[in-house]
Amino acid sequence: MYTLFWEKGSGSIAVQAMLEEMGVSYDRSYVDMEAGEHQKDRYLRKNPTGLVPALKLPDLHIIGESAAIVLHLGEQCSDAQLVPRSDDNExxxxxxxxxxxxxxxxxxxxxxxxxxxxxxxxxxxxxxxxxxxxxxxxxxxxxxxxxxxxxxxxxxxxxxxxxxxxxxxxxxxxxxxxxxxxxxxxxxxxxxxxxxxxxxxxxxxxx
Ligand SMILES: N[C@@H](CCC(=O)N[C@@H](CS)C(=O)NCC(=O)O)C(=O)O
Structure with missing residues (x-):
């Protein structure tokens, strides 16, 4: 199970779309950025950059940076072909x-x-x-x-x-x-x- 830390209209759109395309189960944890939750200790302990999105992986490890998350997800689920494999010429x-x-x-x-x-x-x-x-x-x-x-x-x-x-x-x-x-x-x-x-x-x- 993945947990997506998200805010409306943010870069979490791309991560959630990856999860949906992959058909894996995930839940979402809302980060109220207008209320400054992304700058509070509770969130900074999860993602020290204070940026949204972040993703908790099934092993409970949390990563941030949308490109890193997208790459990691695509590589975890190669059947979905969302990220070309390392030997793919593209x-x-x-x-x-x-x-x-x-x-x-x-x-x-x-x-x-x-x-x-x-x-x-x-x-x-x-x-x-x-x-x-x-x-x-x-x-x-x-x-x-x-x-x-x-x-x-x-x-x-x-x-x-x-x-x-x-x-x-x-x-x-x-x-x-x-x-x-x-x-x-x-x-x-x-x-x-x-x-x-x-x-x-x-x-x-x-x-
Ligand atoms: N390089 C980051 C950028 C993420 C980012 O800037 N997210 C915005 C929301 S769309 C954010 O968290 N802004 C908070 C801030 O700048 O304080 C990524 O690709 O994930």
Whole structure:
């Protein structure tokens, strides 16, 4: 049994979608980030980074970092083929793009949502936010160029990359503009969002 530490609309979407696609049993423990629970000792003892998501594994060990969790889960359940095996020729590309999404993409959204964390100059907040907006656009443009399959990212078909990209696209402040500019991303997200697993996760996060 896995336990997912989650908050609505957070990076826990990708982890929960992995668990759903894998068909394994899990429960969820809500971290009320608005109330600051992620910064309190109770949560920091579980995940010292204070970031959500985190996942308790069946052996009770807890790990954080969405990309690490996604990789670990995919490797635990190789039958689901969500993460290419180490001898798969698409594995290097998978790692490349997953880490690009998790490091550059996730962080850029952080800058967009919290410009105050990136400057001590209170008069510069709008400039930081606008720069982040440009970086978000550039980020998705690069992903559009990286998509090899149709509609999914890799030519071998559906993987965790598609889940992760769909989550990030869901955070975009203007999805219709994003989709108009990037038709491959639009098709990929439409395909992922029509999967039963992803639909359930989005419904859970909307409650
Ligand atoms: N690198 C982390 C980023 C996680 C992250 O930034 N999560 C946000 C919620 S979407 C968070 O916990 N923010 C709390 C904070 O920044 O204080 C990951 O991939 O899991």
């Amino acid at each position: 594995r290097p590309d998978f790692l490349y793009w997953l880490l690009f999404m998790a490091t550059t993409g996730y962080t850029t959204f952080g800058r967009l949502g919290h410009p105050e964390r990136y400057t001590q100059d209170r008069t510069a907040l709008e400039a930081v936010r606008l720069a982040a907006e440009d970086d978000v656009t550039r980020f998705f443009d690069v992903l559009e160029g990286g998509i090899k399959g149709e509609p999914y990212f890799l030519s071998s078909g559906f993987t965790a990359l598609d889940i992760y990209l769909t989550m990030l696209a869901g955070w975009h402040p203007d999805r219709s503009a994003l989709f108009q500019r990037n038709p491959k991303i639009a098709a990929l997200c439409t395909a992922v969002e029509s999967r039963a697993a992803y639909k359930k996760v989005i419904a859970d996060h909307a409650e």
